[in-house]
Structures are given as structure tokens and as C-alpha cells.
Amino acid sequence: xxxxxxxxxxxxxxxxxxxxxxxxxxxxxxxxxxxxxxxxxxxxxxxxxxxxxxxxxxxxxxxxxxxxxxxxxxxxxxxxxxxxxxxxxxxxxxxxxxxxxxxxxxxxxxxxxxxxxxxxxxxxxxxxxxxxxxxxxxxxxxxxxxxxxxxxxxxxxxxxxxxxxxxxxxxxxxxxxxxxxxxxxxxxxxxxxxxxxxxxxxxxxxxxxxxxxxxxxxxxxxxxxxxxxxxxxxxxxxxxxxxxxxxxxxxxxxxxxxxxxxxxxxxxxxxxxxxxxxxxxxxxxx
Amino acid sequence: xxxxxxxxxxxxxxxxxxxxxxxxxxxxxxxxxxxxxxxxxxxxxxxxxxxxxxxxxxxxxxxxxxxxxxxxxxxxxxxxxxxxxxxxxxxxxxxxxxxxxxxxxxxxxxxxxxxxxxxxxxxxxxxxxxxxxxxxxxxxxxxxxxxxxxxxxxxxxxxxxxxxxxxxxxxxxxxxxxxxxxxxxxxxxxxxxxxxxxxxxxxxxxxxxxxxxxxxxxxxxxxxxxxxxxxxxxxxxxxxxxxxxxxxxxxxxxxxxxxxxxxxxxxxxxxxxxxxxxxxxxxxxxxxxxxxxxxxxxxxxxxxxxxxxxxxxxxxxxxxxxxxxxxxxxxxxxxxxxxxxxxxxxxxxxxxxxxxxxx
Amino acid sequence: xxxxxxxxxxxxxxxxxxxxxxxxxxxxxxxxxxxxxxxxxxxxxxxxxxxxxxxxxxxxxxxxxxxxxxxxxxxxxxxxxxxxxxxxxxxxxxxxxxxxxxxxxxxxxxxxxxxxxxxxxxxxxxxxxxxxxxxxxxxxxxxxxxxxxxxxxxxxxxxxxxxxxxxxxxxxxxxxxxxxxxxxxxxxxxxxxxxxxxxxxxxxxxxxxxxxxxxxxxxxxxxxxxxxxxxxxxxxxxxxxxxxxxxxxxxxxxxxxxxxxxxxxxxxxxxx
Numbered sequence: 001x002x003x004x005x006x007x008x009x010x011x012x013x014x015x016x017x018x019x020x021x022x023x024x025x026x027x028x029x030x031x032x033x034x035x036x037x038x039x040x041x042x043x044x045x046x047x048x049x050x051x052x053x054x055x056x057x058x059x060x061x062x063x064x065x066x067x068x069x070x071x072x073x074x075x076x077x078x079x080x081x082x083x084x085x086x087x088x089x090x091x092x093x094x095x096x097x098x099x100x101x102x103x104x105x106x107x108x109x110x111x112x113x114x115x116x117x118x119x120x121x122x123x124x125x126x127x128x129x130x131x132x133x134x135x136x137x138x139x140x141x142x143x144x145x146x147x148x149x150x151x152x153x154x155x156x157x158x159x160x161x162x163x164x165x166x167x168x169x170x171x172x173x174x175x176x177x178x179x180x181x182x183x184x185x186x187x188x189x190x191x192x193x194x195x196x197x198x199x200x201x202x203x204x205x206x207x208x209x210x211x212x213x214x215x216x217x218x219x220x221x222x223x224x225x226x227x228x229x230x231x232x233x234x235x236x237x238x239x240x241x242x243x244x245x246x247x248x249x250x251x252x253x254x255x256x257x258x259x260x261x262x263x264x265x266x267x268x269x270x271x272x273x274x275x276x277x278x279x280x281x282x283x284x285x286x
Numbered sequence: 287x288x289x290x291x292x293x294x295x296x297x298x299x300x301x302x303x304x305x306x307x308x309x310x311x312x313x314x315x316x317x318x319x320x321x322x323x324x325x326x327x328x329x330x331x332x333x334x335x336x337x338x339x340x341x342x343x344x345x346x347x348x349x350x351x352x353x354x355x356x357x358x359x360x361x362x363x364x365x366x367x368x369x370x371x372x373x374x375x376x377x378x379x380x381x382x383x384x385x386x387x388x389x390x391x392x393x394x395x396x397x398x399x400x401x402x403x404x405x406x407x408x409x410x411x412x413x414x415x416x417x418x419x420x421x422x423x424x425x426x427x428x429x430x431x432x433x434x435x436x437x438x439x440x441x442x443x444x445x446x447x448x449x450x451x452x453x454x455x456x457x458x459x460x461x462x463x464x465x466x467x468x469x470x471x472x473x474x475x476x477x478x479x480x481x482x483x484x485x486x487x488x489x490x491x492x493x494x495x496x497x498x499x500x501x502x503x504x505x506x507x508x509x510x511x512x513x514x515x516x517x518x519x520x521x522x523x524x525x526x527x528x529x530x531x532x533x534x535x536x537x538x539x540x541x542x543x544x545x546x547x548x549x550x551x552x553x554x555x556x557x558x559x560x561x562x563x564x565x566x567x568x569x570x571x572x573x574x575x576x577x578x579x580x581x582x583x584x585x586x587x588x589x590x591x592x593x594x595x596x597x598x599x600x601x602x603x604x605x606x607x608x609x610x611x612x613x614x615x616x617x618x619x620x621x622x623x624x625x626x627x628x629x630x631x632x633x634x635x636x637x638x639x640x641x642x643x644x645x
Numbered sequence: 646x647x648x649x650x651x652x653x654x655x656x657x658x659x660x661x662x663x664x665x666x667x668x669x670x671x672x673x674x675x676x677x678x679x680x681x682x683x684x685x686x687x688x689x690x691x692x693x694x695x696x697x698x699x700x701x702x703x704x705x706x707x708x709x710x711x712x713x714x715x716x717x718x719x720x721x722x723x724x725x726x727x728x729x730x731x732x733x734x735x736x737x738x739x740x741x742x743x744x745x746x747x748x749x750x751x752x753x754x755x756x757x758x759x760x761x762x763x764x765x766x767x768x769x770x771x772x773x774x775x776x777x778x779x780x781x782x783x784x785x786x787x788x789x790x791x792x793x794x795x796x797x798x799x800x801x802x803x804x805x806x807x808x809x810x811x812x813x814x815x816x817x818x819x820x821x822x823x824x825x826x827x828x829x830x831x832x833x834x835x836x837x838x839x840x841x842x843x844x845x846x847x848x849x850x851x852x853x854x855x856x857x858x859x860x861x862x863x864x865x866x867x868x869x870x871x872x873x874x875x876x877x878x879x880x881x882x883x884x885x886x887x888x889x890x891x892x893x894x895x896x897x898x899x900x901x902x903x904x905x906x907x908x909x910x911x912x913x914x915x916x917x
Binding site: 007008009011012014015016018019022023025026027029030033083084086087089090091093102104105106108109111112113114115116117118119120121122123124126128129130133160163164217220221223224227228238241242245246251254255258259261262265 | 653654656657660661663664665666667668670671674681682683684685724725727728730731732734735737740743746747750752753754755756757758759760761762763764765766768780781783784787841844845846847848851852862865866869870873877878881884885888889891892896
Binding site for chain 1: 336337338357358359360362363364365367368369371372373374375384385388389432433436442
């Protein structure tokens, strides 16, 4: 019996140690760095200062970037929800092989590197790309439209990258709804629209919530897509951290920005979860 | 309250025939059970009456009006589902109000009727609870109340009691019978539990493999089954193969394969030379001492086991290869395993069935 | 209900088209004959594919990516499987916490991990080596292995092992002959997934990159930041085809849909 209780820890010992070393230590180190000062010639100095954080939070330029990051993440979440819900509904209606194929169709793009996927949008939205060529060809415009390097391009790219998560989340939740409940609503006189609005939609809320959470947090921290589609002018928080760390070698400041991003994401998640727990349909989540 | 008529209703799933030319007329206010083993098509039939499935052939009429192509939400039915299907995100009150809201009842009327139906099912005070917080029995009552509060033309129940434990099932059976009679609502319910059907229904339609085997009042179904399937499905039966000899006095003489001579009630359907099964219910057989008398309706057999079951004692016997079951209220004075015994019954207690499929 | 389904169907297929568009566009644009990237492509030729060998840095990056992915995948599986076993099979204090801990890197912005790892590895002195890449990737691949193996184990009936024990098997035999074969699909799925995630990663590899340790996605990224001529569309197309081949292999052996738990809805046409 003593063997029994020691077994999990034996199994966990090596993975835990290695994982902690690879993961916790670097983060801890980064936290320490964020509290240090930066000198152009010597790099990070020792000591303790909150300068990096106050520098960030006190500058309207940087706060503007923070706000933009939040805004784009929220927009992406909304768009994926609107685009994705019908797809999830459609997916849930299918079964067997067709369902397996549709699921594959939604999942497979996730396995292709995000660089390639976002690059595709460059080709679609660029001056010689799909959209401009089509509009030019139809005679609607004579000069190419400037579609890239805008916030809309970023939202489009992020939506594309994260749509699958929303679809799968909602489809899973829809799949958990007892079909008898839908029939019960019909037997009580609810037509398809009423059945959807009053029964199916509320019962799919856990999927909407989970999907929204995933898409929001991933969008907040997205890096490649905003950099490629927004360019150096339309910056987001991740780019800022990258720029400060790799391009300007100001590790302390870069670390501070990274932590602000982390904190912001964590707070948003907590607020969201709290709202779910006290909301009108909280029973659905129990 | 409405009549329900099914005429030649059939339903196919590919090549498989789930329901085959089902015809039944249900009077207004009547309580009818569709009884049969799983896969016999009873739930499919119920779903067709409810409008969740369309028949591939035949017609269904509710209150005299053909309902082919009419979706469930326009049929004015009430349905209780096997696992209740209560809306988990709504309170009991909102669950009950749902159908009323669909019918655009006023707020005052909703409050009044919801309160009323809760009293009817003895659940007053539970308006604000959620289904998850209720016991199985309470959920069942809410499901029933939800179907009744809209005052539907027909009430449909799909195995309503199968999820309750034995004691609760007995209670709910009684309540459903009382409710049904009090409200006088046309009720159709589906069950595989023969005891339930016998207890609740005014008429039972016994189904097997998509067809109706027999329709009748519980006493008629039990006492005078017309096919071997019905005889075996409802209660237990002893079935003795034999051949009809001819009419005799006020009955039919049959020679059982076992050798005994049987006097059965007169049955216009059978004539000399027909192969039949003589059916006798276990509780209609008297166990006596072997070797006395050469009367009709009597066979000898060896006792295999005697089981005391509380209210009855069940004896299993064999006569050659023929298994026999006798139940009696006596607990003592019975032959022991291994002994020979004589089984006797009254001619009015046996029935003849056509010998159909192999046992 | 039928009319609604077709409207739904149109919307859904439009969205599926949206999802596949960028990939299709790249594949087609790579066939252009012109000197610049455009869509539709000008002319059709494979010249840009033939150009690739003249740029050995891409092939070198592919090699780096494959090696790092293979090693990360294997190590992640070796680390994640015992961890998942411990977390699912046993009840002990801190189990929930540890479970969350192993899955937490997925919640972190990859940029944060990139920054942190760069700083730490420089401290430790292992930057500019493939080992750094592998270690960095382990952080984001182990969670997937843990999650997939856990999901596979959770579906496993514990009484199967007990039945084997009662029938006379030793604990080790019961594990290897009953549990292991049944959990194998989850382990393989986890390993396959870990390899792909490592191969695709840009964010962490970008921070840890050096001339000798530039993975293919990072090379593509830095290239695109400056110019996007058709050469890189050809490279991307190859990457897509490579991934597609891997997906087909995985789908045939394990089944992708099941990995993500996109559950079957219970059939509403029940007959009884």
C-alpha cells in the first residue's frame, strides 16, 4: 500500500523536475529582470526598480498599444463567434463519416504553421493579391486598395487562425444537448426559431464561453499574425515585447511589457469567468 | 379532448420495417398502452403520433383532423419523455410556463395555471428550483405537469416510469391513473413493462416486430391471449402443443402431445385436425398427488424446484421435455423436488392458441 | 427544418472556403512565372520550386526543423506520458494543481515564453544550440502530450486492469498487456501532435534563433518581413504539402477528430 501512494510521485518526479526547470525558472528570471534597469552599454543592471512598469503605464503611446491589443482581441472573438456558430451548428447536425470529414476540414489548417497561414492573407490582400486583382478585373477600381497593414487585416488574420477553436468548442457543447429536450420544446409549441433562441442557444453557452475564452486569450498574445498583417506601424503588445527584447536588447523593459500582457490576459479571463458564474444562465455551467 | 386514429401506418428505416400497417382507433378520454419488447416499434409509433417522425404510409388523425406534415409544435399534444427532458437552464416555474408562453398566455394566466398544475402533482412550493436540484420522482412530476399545463388534446408518455425505483413506480402509477381519469384526457403511453400496462391502461395494444399482436382490455389480454407471443409476453404461460379432436359437449376436445386429453372452451376458430397450443396460466393449476384418477385437463410431471417468493410459491416441473410452471399462494404441503405431482386445471381456465413459430 | 439547413449549409461552406483560402492561394501563387507574387499567378510554371535548391539556407532550415521536431516530439512523449499516467490513475493531494501546471504553458503568450527562455538560456549559456530549441519546444509540447494521453486514459475502464489481475496477471503484465495497448493511440496521437507543434512553432524559435539554429518557419518569417517574392510561396507550398502528408498519415492511423473530442451528437432518430 505504501508503494501505491508513492507511485504517482515516482512517475511524476522526472517530468515535473524538467518541466519546472524549463518553464518556471525562466519565468522567474524574467520577473527579476523586469525589475531591473537597463544600461545601453552594459545591459541589465542589478538592483530593484519599478521604473519599467511605470514607464509603460505612464506613457499614452504604450497604453494606446495596450488598448489596441485588447480591442483587436475582443473584435476577433466577436467575429469568430458570429462566423463560427452556424458552422458549429451545421457540423453538429451531421454524423458519421461526413462529420469526421468536416471535423478534419476544420482541424487540419491548425496543423499548418501560422506563418504560412498568415502569409496567405498577404497574398490575398496585397496590391497584387486576390482581392485587388478581382476588383481591378471587374473594373471597380483602377488603383489597388490599401488593405494590408491595418487593424482590419489583423482581425481578419486572427479570425482565420482561431476560428477552428471556436467552432469545435461550440460544436462540442451542442453535441451535449439532450435531443429529447429539443423535442420537448417542440411538443410544447415552440417553432424552430423559438426552439433555437430559448433552448438551444442558452444550452450552448458553455461552448460559447469556452470558445470565446480561448480565442480571446490567444488573440491577446498573438504575435506572428499581427506582425505580418499589421506591419511595424500597427503594433500590438507582443510585437512591443519582441521589439524591446530582440531588436533593442532592452531586456528589462521587454520583460516588463511581457508581464503586463500576462497580467492583462489573466485579469480579463478572471473577470469573464466571474461574469459567467453569476449570470442569468449560470445553471448551464454547473 | 380528442380522438386519435391511426390507419395503416407504416415506417421504414431502409429495408427494415419498424412499424407495419398499424391501425388503431382511440376514443376521446381513453387511456391506451403500446406494450412490447424493445425494437417492436412502439416508440416509433408514438413519435409518429407526436409528429417527430412522418409515416411512410398510412394516415394519422387527431381530433378528426389529418396531421400528416403537421410539425409537433402545431399538434397541440403534451409529451412526457423517458428521461423527462426538463430544460436544465430554467426553473421549475419557467419549465411549466414554457408551453403557455408559446401559446401567448398572459402573465396572470401563466401564474395561475402554473400554480394550479403544481398543486395537481403535489409539488407546490418548488417553483424556483432547478431540475438538477430535484429528485427523480419530483422531476417526473414536473415533466408530467409541464405536459398537462397546456391542456393538450392528447397526452403522450414514453416509458414514463422506467427510471424510477420500484416503490416510487407504484406510487406514480396510481397518480397517473387518477390524474388521467380526473382530467379525462386521451392518453397514449409506451412501455415494455407489462405490469405497468396492466395497471394504468384501459386498453393495451401488444406489439411485436412492428405489428399489433392483440388489442384489448387488460383482463382480456391476460385471460384470453390470442397468440403465443402475447401469452408469453404478458405474465407467464404453460403452453402444451396438441391437436384438436373435435367439438365435445360445450367445448373442444384436444389431445395434447404429452398424451393427456384436454377439454378447452369452445372456440370458433379451431376445427378437428388443427395444431394448437393449450395455454394455462400458472396460478390456475392445482398441484395434487400423482397417480390418482384419469380425468381430463390433467397431466403428471416431476418437480424440479420449489421457490418461495413471499406472496407466491413458484414450482418448476417437467413432463418429459415440456417445462411447466405452477404458482400457488400455499407455502406448505407442496411436493418436493424430485417427486411426481399431478397438475389439474379447469377447462374454463385454458385457452387455445394457433401453433405458430417454434418456441 | 429543411430550408434552414441549406442556408446553414451555404454559410458553413463559405466559412470552410474562408478557412482554406489562404492555403489554396499560396499553392496557386507559387506556380507563377513572374518575378513578383500575385494572385492570380501570371503564367504557370514550376520555376520557383526549381529555384529552391539554389537557396541552401531553406534546406538547411528544413533539416533543423525536422531534427528539432523529431527530438522534441520524442522527448515530450517520454516526459508527458508518465506524467499523464500519474495524474489520471492516482488520487493524491495537489493533483488538480499539477494538472493545471502541466497545461499552463498553453495559456501563456508564446512571446512571453520566447522572451523568458532567451533570457534564461543566455544566463545558463546554452543559446545558439539546437538543444535550446528542443528545451524551448518541450515547454509547449509536453502539455499537448499530457492532455492527449490523459484523454485517452480517462476513457479507459480501470476495471479492465483489475480483471486481468484477478485472472492471474502480475501488475506489470496487466499494465503492459492490457493498459498499454489501449492507451497507445493516445500516446501516438500525443507524440504526433507534439512533433507537429514543434515543427510549426515560430514564436519561441524566433527568439532562440541564431544562424545555425534557424528553423524553417522562422526563416520564412524573416524572409517575408523584407520581401515576399514567389520563392517563399514555393517554400510555403512545400511546407503545406509536407504537413498534409503528415495529417493523412495520422488520420489513417489514429483519427484526428477524436483527438480534439469533437463528440458525436446522440442520434435524434431513435427507434424502439
